[in-house]
Amino acid sequence: MRRPFSASPPELPQRVLFAATFALASACGSVDQDGAVPGSAAAGTAGIAGTAGGTGQNGGAGGSAGASGAPAGGLGGSSTGGTGNVSSGGSQSSGCTSLPPVSPRLWRLSARQYSNAVRDVLGLAAGPELVELGGENPLAFIADDALTVNYPMLNGMYVVLEPVLDGIMSGIPALTACSAGEAEDACARRFVESFGKKAFRRALAAPEIDALMVPYAEGVKESFATGIRLVIQALLLSPSFLFRTELGTPAEPARLSSDEVASQLSFLLLNSVPDAELLAASASGGLTTPDGIAREVDRLLALPAVRSNLTRIVADWFNVRGISEHPKATSYFAGLEAPAGTDIVTAVKTDLTASTQAFLTDVMWSGSGDLGGFLTSTKIFVNPRLATLYGFTYPGTGGEFVAVDAPADQRAGILTQPGIIWTNSGSQTTSIVHRGIFVNKDIVCGDPIPEPPAGLAGSIDAVAMLPTEMEKVTARFSNPQCAGCHSSIDPYGIVLQSLDPIGRYQTETEGALVVDSAEFDVSPTLSGTVEGPVALAQALVADRVFTRCALKKVTGYALGRALEGSSICEIDALLPPFEQNGGSMAALVRAIAVSSFMTSRPAGGAP
């Protein structure tokens, strides 16, 4: 039922038109490539562009993007080619760029890490939840390492700690575990040392212990428990609790200290403070070698809490929490009954969040765990409501989420997960641009696409007024200045046109048959005509484009840096160990965690 996209002018062969407009030949985008020689891809592109009539589209596009200011560090090499070609941006002679060094820093805990840390040091069932996050974007994938603690956040912590401290008062004898006959002050000092070490993730120095005995002394005037309570309050409001330090030691300032390595591993894997084993490994010198670190990583990877956290990291990478952010017209849900206490759109959003999370969990932790499953699995998890909405037969018996196998010619992995499509569509439009930006940003890790140059406002207005997505994409491709950037994103969106704004499969849209094929020249297998999301997903897996993107995303998460640049040498080097260890999420995290860039903090780098 589908027909290929036929752009005007109709007499121009479709294949040539798209090759000309989407060959990653503009300065606007480039993608990780697997062993491709930059020059060869560019040469092929230029030839095809010439075939399309020598309109100078690519050169013009490159010029416009340059004028609008390519992001720093993104596309340094783009101006070297006569056609403005880029196939692996920022190339050096080796074909890759170095990871920007991270220099010594304080890195504030995220709100979630704060909550988890309070929970774990006090042994609570759940930690307190902050309302004021000191500027943190709660939906951010990467924790911003420029954040600090401002007054509303500090006050918020002060307020939420009060009931927590009330709640532990009766448990203070157990927390302190004073020996029979032990003097209260001696027991308190022992507690300060042991609890302080848990909270600050390092042994306290003598002056710090003395300083903590001051609030104890104020409190013990009232009672021993009050003294201990004040010690805990002081520790949990202090900067050494709120900041992860990456400062090294005086003897070895360019490398994380052993305690700092323990914190790095625990916050990456557990999203919380180090457990007792990590603290012990640090104390015994077990974290000073890659092998020692690997042992702890392997131990941690077996813990359910670590698996849950890694699933959460991937969910944030794909912005699963964003599902709830995107409104949809209620007309999509005609005939579906809203459950009591909410409306149908909210109910479906909640369902989709659960469905997408179940999908990620299934790929990561069932079977081989091969990351390729993110793009190839045909499973969709549905409850009765989602089954009805998306046209599946509900295979379960209760209300629980159960996997159905979607038709393999219609759906493949994350690109076709209803929740993901929901998030990357308009309220009533498929939004080729937004879907394309999503694939570029989160699936292939292409370079960021700059905003349209100011001079294009008139063209943008004209495009915005066109009635259909395909008319808009045709208009963008027929304007060289638009095509320069949109050729790096729109084709991905075109291929996903077979999914409607809420992620249902469709064969018609906006009064016409769906067009879902486009021409690519991204990598050896992602080239030529690609029709539909299944073919796109297969190509992205075959060339390891997605694998490299996954390594870059999780490395960026671990370092607290959004990484740009198409081919980063240190990340390329992770590929062999990752694949040798099975190509799973665990293998990926292990490869990153033992890398030297994780523990190196040279002075003079970017803080």
Added chain:
Amino acid sequence: MRSYRVARRAFLRGSAAAALLYPLLRNLEAQAQGAPAPLRFLIIHRPLGTVLDRWRPATPGRTFTLPELSAPFEPLRSSMVLIDGLNIVSRGPGGASDAAGDKTHEGGMVGLMTGVPSLGRIGQQDHVAGGPSIDQLFLERSPLLGGSAAAADARTRYPSLQLAADIRADRNEVAPRVMSYRPSVAGSNLNNRRQPLYPVTQPLSVYNSYFKDVIPGGGDPGNAAAVLAQQKSVLDFMRSDLARLRTLVPSEQTVKLDVYADAVQQLESSLTDGGEPPTGSCMQPAQPPSFEEAGGFDPNFPELFPSGAVPRGVDYYVAADPTKHPHQDLGRLQLALIRTAFACDYSRVATFMWSPGTNQVVFPGAFGGAQMIDGQGGGVQLSSHHPPSHDTRPAVVDWVAQVNKWYASQTAEALLEFAGQLDVDGNNLLDNTVVVFVTEVARAHDHDFRNAPWVVFGGANTRIDGGQYLKVSDGPLSALTGGNGNRPVNDVWLALAPIFGIDDLTALGPQGTMYTGPLPGLVKPA
């Protein structure tokens, strides 16, 4: 076990703390001596400009008629200067305009609030503020606004407030969701160089941070001194830990500890300052409700949604109950809290953002008599404000304009409450407050920066020359900036500075491009 969940300063009542200076008492003393009330400074941002010809009056001067989109300000007419002919200016390092985000929502925000070239750009449009924002600059340099330039006994407890109704934006960037900045610092990492003062979006947090301490009752007066000593010992330990870290971190990182130290100081102030029950013009606000972002919390996904109350914003239109307008409720509560903080003299400087320029707030498709349409021209049920703003079909433009008008209307109503608020000198609060109503682009569909629809408000004691439509037109005014007849918005800031006793602020950014000189006609001579 005695609970510590006490009203903050309530535990000081009946103790020797009465010797402390209370801001309120300071005000009352000033009033008794016939001295004026303090001046205050408030900047309010709303997104996406306006439709100029439905906003600006036909004739400059004092006998103008406000057209449809600015009509909500008619009741404030005598305190208002509506200005046409201001150009928002955004510059990057080295003066390059395009890389600086000229004609973007994000670049516009940074440019209008700091008035100086940015330090550069991160990612797509995250422009890095190159200096302090105007509110912070005034705070630091004015002897009248209660900041560090004021006499030690004339400083306010909380130097400034940063509040917002919504901070959701197109991307995870700082530039669109922040109005206020401390001075930037040296360093090699752009993201670490700027010093954003992030807005608080939850009214309950504002209340807890700035007002909870004056709740009467709840404490144990007999034990107040002991509890205070305990809490001070906790604060002392926090300070000692800050001091220890300060010796270990690279100099570029010490600013994080400076901000933390300020927070400790403000926490201490909230515990120890004042203690008198509110009287007269300083009325204790009611405790606001907690707003939750739509779908922001789901107990089924504790890992994904750990918190029930981390609102980045809430929508105007809620499909489940179209009679509710959380965005309006939240925004008005925030502005009311600023009004109370001003009235109680806890702060004299504040910024408030309705939403970033790439406004995600959802409004109904039928709004203000307009009907939003889809690509085929059919009516839609709902839409967020920003995405359709690039569509120039008349029906869409009208809908976007109605949302713009709604922001003007809500702001006007909030400012009327300022005008109805008794100040300590017997005048109303607006008589002692300068309010600048700004926006980050002049025209939404193509992000044009020229003819930015800004309004300055200020009553009797502010020297704002109210009651006029000030048109920056041909002639001497425009000659300085060449062709378009506009003057940079910095000229407004330069004109306002002397009101606050800042007489040496004569430049902001490069002359000729970012400023020309104080805008004449806005402020009456001293």
